[in-house]
Amino acid sequence: ESQLNPNYNFENFLEGDSNRLARNAGLAVANKPGGTSFNPLLIFGGVGLGKTHLAHAIGIDIKDKYPEKTVLYISAEKFTQQYIDSVKKNNRNDFIHFYQIIDVLIIDDVQFLSGKTGTQDVFFHIFNHLHQNGKQVILTSDKAPVDMQDIEQRLLSRFKWGLSAELQSPDFETRVSILKNKLYRDGVEMPDDIIEYVAKHIKTNVRELEGAIISLIAQSSFNKKEITISLAKEIVEKFVKNTKREVSIDYIQKVVSDYFQMDVDTLQSKTRKRHIVQARQLAMFFAKKYTKASLASIGSQIGKRDHATVLHACKTVDNLSSTDKQFRKYVDDIAKKLAL
Ligand code: ADP
Ligand code: MG
Incomplete structure (x- = not known):
């Protein structure tokens, strides 16, 4: 099961100046998977600009041309989840082995690996193995490698080995x-x-x-x-x-406190009660995600905290949402309320 969506093919991926480089690089990779210097091929760009579509298109084209090759598409989020499960079930080695025998590995939204050191570590080893054996790796990300945060240096340097091609807004x-x-x-x-x-x-x-x-x-x-x-x-x-409409930090605090049925003063208070701390951390996380405010400014608006506290909050939310199902649900619910 390659998980590829047949509608996301090259034919339907219309060419323009905004995507020509990435699209052609994708075609080149599809013609000779593992056999070009575009390894990894990293496609980056903003939301809704076609990263996922193009990643699928490459996979589909490879499957057409090389039916014997194993192609696997997976989101970085799912990859992380699988890895965590494998650790829990004590079969981390099976997980690694599964990925090491793939011919073409496509990982979507690698920015999701930010701060997830365990998953980054295992991916580093899988990547090295595939690369050494002439297998193709295709990655997508919402940012260029130079702008990625909380990704280990050794992994970032691998990302830069091949080609990073940007998808821009189409004309x-x-x-x-x-x-x-x-x-x-x-x-x-x-x-x-x-x-x-x-x-x-x-x-x-x-x-x-x-x-x-x-x-x-x-x-x-x-x-x-x-x-x-x-x-x-x-x-x-x-x-x-x-x-x-950019959401304001006030609005985020209001939505988060409503969600946990507390008032904004409580959310901002100095208490160390776990559920209040979590609500505050969620507000900081969403402020970072949805506004252009700096860490310092977020901190000062959410109960006069400093920038390190906000950074810590963002990391905590990232970690908890990949390890704790209940917490993950909070994040998803609040994101929905904020998105309207
Ligand atoms: P991203 O992964 O970058 O957020 P997607 O790949 O999900 O974006 O693309 C969003 C939508 O836009 C999809 O329906 C996709 O088919 C379409 N799309 C994006 N770029 C193109 C393009 N160049 N030609 C045709 N459809 C496109
Ligand atoms: Mg996508």
Whole structure:
């Protein structure tokens, strides 16, 4: 089971200036897995710009050309979970062995390994083994290796061995082709001026671009309305508003304290009671994640703590959410409330 999604193929991954380097590097790797200097191939870029899609496309193409090769796609999160389980069940060696006999290993969102030293360590050994044996490694990340935090130096230096290729936001023409291709595949017709209107206003994220078109189609069919520019305008405005809104640290504190049924003063207080400390750490974690505020500024706004406390909070939340199911649920629930 390679876990590849057949729709995420090269044909559907439209080329533009924003992705040409990454796309061509991907094609080169697919032609000669393990046989190019692009090993590892690391694809990086912001949310919704096609990292996962391109990673699958490479895997699918390799499977087509080299059916005998074992290709495995896995998210770094799932990889981490599997590793933790293997340690618990005392079969860490089986875990390592499983990964060492793969021909093409694709790990999505490696930034997730930040701060997870055990998983980084095991991945380091798997990586070395694969690389030495001419096997291909493909990674994606939301950041370039130079900007990654809390990843061990020896692993970062491996990431830099091959090629790091960035996916940027697509230009207008590419956005139009992506939309047209999607509509064509879904068998939906839409006037060019509407497609162009959407492509003109939603610029930074392909997932949102597709999302806007999907809600446009849905709105028009539910309400039996014709698809017009004014309907498109309505929908685009909703999308733009939802994504531009940056949550404030006050809002985060409010949401987290509501979630734990305490008030903001309690969350900020000096108490060492475990559930209050955890709530405070979660607020700090989300402030770091969802705002541009510095660690120092987050600390001063959440109960006058210093930047080291905030950093510690972020690490604690990271660790707990990969080891503690209940805690993980807190993180997911709060993330949902904040995302709206
Ligand atoms: P990421 O992993 O970077 O967050 P995804 O790979 O999940 O982004 O892409 C988000 C959506 O945008 C997917 O539906 C994907 O098919 C689509 N997409 C992104 N880039 C392209 C492209 N160049 N051509 C066609 N579809 C694209
Ligand atoms: Mg992705």
